[in-house]
Amino acid sequence: MPAPGTTAVVIVLPEAGPLLDAAWRIDPALVRRGVPAHVSLLYPFVPESALTDQDEKDVRSLAARFPAAELLLEEIVTESGFVAVTVPELQPIVDAFRAQWPGVRPYGGRFGARSTAHVTVSMGADNPTTAAHVRTAIGRLLPLRTRATAILLAVLTEEGWRPRFTVPLGVPDQP
Secondary structure, eight states, X not given: OOOTTOEEEEEEOGGGHHHHHHXXXXXXXXXXXXXXXXXEEESXXXXXXXXXXXXXXXXXXXXXXSOOEEEEEOOEEEETTEEEEEOGGGHHXXXXXXXXXXXXXGGGGTTOSSOOOEEEEESOOOSHHHHHHHHHHHHTTOSEEEEEOEEEEEEEETTEEEEEEEEETTOOOOO
């Protein structure tokens, strides 16, 4: 479990929530409650104690470069106890954020330097039967249409994840 002060930059996809709900019905331990369906752009991001005004400015600037997007979720992947749905349309945004902060290792390097843009549906599905049940359950919900409209910078506190700010995609920062 990450420590308080850990930050993340994500795109929340509320319409993908039913995927997490389906995994939770199979085993509540597979889903982090309180964390909505999302695509991580950088996790962990810069620790809150080291986060600068320039970091925040750069997040806002990058968000302005990419328009809101209609997405179609349809491909399920299973790897290392994770069940996820890929979101290839968001890969350019993921890559831009990782290029902006080359010293930040996504997922602590667990999935290599360039992991695929995805919505994590379940974690810890180490039992192949459980993972298969999750795949079947979410497969019934796919394809699923959703929309990416904003980037969220969140901070982990003692009480859970809290938004620091949200910035819309494709909207230039106002002076």
